[in-house]
Amino acid sequence: MDSSERADRITFPKFADPERAVRLFLDLAGDYGAEEVAVVRNPSYVYPAFDLYILAPRRRTVREGLLGVVKDMDGTTTTTEPLCIHSLEYMVRRITGRMGKEDWSGLDPEGDYPHIIGNSTTKHVEYLIRRYERWIDLEAFKRAYLSSAIWTLSVGQDEGRKREVRNNLSVLGLGGLLEDGRFKDLVERRTFDEARVSEAVEYFVRNYKVCLEGFTDKVRAAIDIYYARYHEILAAIAKGQGERLSKELLSGGRRLVEPMPGVGMFLALIKGWLGEDIGLFFEEMREHLISQAGYDVKRLEPYRERLVPLGRFFQENPTKVAIVTSSIEYEANIVLNEVFDVIRKQISDWPLPEEKKERLLPCFRDPRSLYDGVVTATDSSEIRLKPHRDLYSIALHQLGIPPGQFENVVGFEDSESGTIAIRAAGIGLCVAVPFTGTRGHDLSAASYVLHGGLPEAVLVQGCFLPEGRLRKYFA
Incomplete structure (x- = not known):
């Protein structure tokens, strides 16, 4: 009987006094063999302020075989973090009125980035409001908020976001604005004329009271500003303008959205599509590890002989894969399509026979055909995103893997909150693959x-x- 089955046999009361609750919690942790508990802070508007999670015992290998892989999207699968950071910085500029580099150099990679990468949007914005509150220009904030609300309602593509914006307008004392003829005309045009909107915003600011006094109200409005900018760029990427925007917004030839190193190869391997040809990637992987992780050439050479057996193993035992993101579904669809577009271009340079490349191209045509599970913030709620376990628990359910088999699952994350979420979901084998923006995370x-x-x-x-699982595949 595994730990989850034993836990199911325990009879728990619906209510308990704190002392008994502590004893029950300890008993449950003992049944799971847990030695660690995560204390997770909730968004500022949620009661209680903290939740406690029993973390799955750590593992160094899967128990028997690799039944499933769950992977984070932003920062682990793709480089969307620069886009998120740009949108957060844009939000700060709009609410402070410091739009130029001469007014403010921008977010601090050392001081700010560790707090705005890897958590929910709400937590990122909460941090920035606290951090830059002394700079906030309420009049600039109001204008930016109203302009962003109009953008979302007029040309935004995500209906969930539009519902959030309408709700926020009502909560912030602007319910009457939704019935204002001038406002409705702007929204119903389905276009965004910046000059016309700016003129209308001045009228709305004079005639409506925008309540941005409290911390939670500021966060609510700032989130709408952030998403309007983020979705504006995503809409352009969806129209094929990603390369142009990357040149405008980023330096060094980087793209706003592209796969992290090895993503396409890894997916093709564990899906069983590469087979023995994974051995042809040795030189490419070796050079990456020497340059990015400081490996010595001699240390890597012995691993060469294991690649072909590894490919044979996955050819015989393909693995289910789920991708998990705190982005909403609309965002994830655009990002993943862009990632797969880049992977298809990368395949032309893979060290494979041309025939094999041709067979692989259709495999990366549709993300939802490749992934066995796709879990986004739309499947949960903003208050239940990482480091809460919910997204990863949903992913495991989508993969059809029961708790008794969680020891045969690997979870990949790049952030502190993500690694906690994986362990809290019952996956003991959590692998952190940090990039530049999360290397300072715990x-x-x-x-x-x-x-x-x-x-x-x-x-x-x-x-x-x-050890020993690949033995028969060396023959």
Whole structure:
């Protein structure tokens, strides 16, 4: 009987006094073999301020075989973090009126980035409101908020966001604005004329009271400003303008959205599509690990002989994969389509026979056909995003993996909150693959911290299969 079955046999009261509740909690932790508990802070408007999670016992390998992989999207699968950071910085500029570089140099990579990467949007915005509250220009804030609300309601594509904006307008004392003829005309045009909107916003500010006095109200309005900017850029990416925007907003030839190193190769491997041809990627992985993780050439050479057996294993035992993100579904769809578009272009440079490349291209046509589970913030709620376990629990359910088999699942994350969420969902084998923006995070909840990312997970760790599991595939 596994720990989850034993826990199911325990009879719990519906209510308990604090002393008895502590005893029950300890008994439950003991049944799961847990040695750690995560204390998770909730958004400022949620009671109670903290939740407690029993964390799954740490593992270094899967128990038997790799039944499932759950992977974070932003920062682990793709480089959308620059887009998020840009949108958050834009939000701060709008609410403070400091639009130019001469007014403010921008978010501090050392001081700000650790607090605005890896958590929910609400927590990121809460941090920034506290951090820059002394700079807030309420008049600039009001104008930015109203303009963003009009953008979302007139040209935004996500209905969930539109509902949020309407609700926020009502909560902030602007319910009457929704019935204002001038406001309705702007929204119903389904276009966004900046000059016309700016003129109308001046009228609305003079004739309506915008309640932005309290902290929660500021956060609510700032989130709408952030999302309007984020979705404006995503809409352009969806129209094929991603490369142009990347050049405008980023330096160094980076793209706003592209896969992290090794993502396409890793997916093709564990799905069983590469087979023995994974061995052809050795040089590529070796060079990546030398440059990005400081590996020595001699240390990597012995791992070469394991690649072909690894490919044979997955050819015989393809793995289910779910992708998890705190982004809403609308955002995730655009991002994943862009990622797969880049992967298809990368395949042309893979060290594979041309025939194999042609067979792989259709596999990366549709993200929802490749992934066995896609879990977004739309499947949950803003107040239940990472470090809460919900998204990963939903992913495990979508994959059809029961709690008794969680020891045969690997979870990949790049952030502190994500690693906690994986462990809280019952996955003991949590692998942190930090990138530049999250290398300062506390990743101690993970069993591994791999600065070489997915190539290191494949080449050095052998996808975390137990010793001896590949023995028969060496023949």
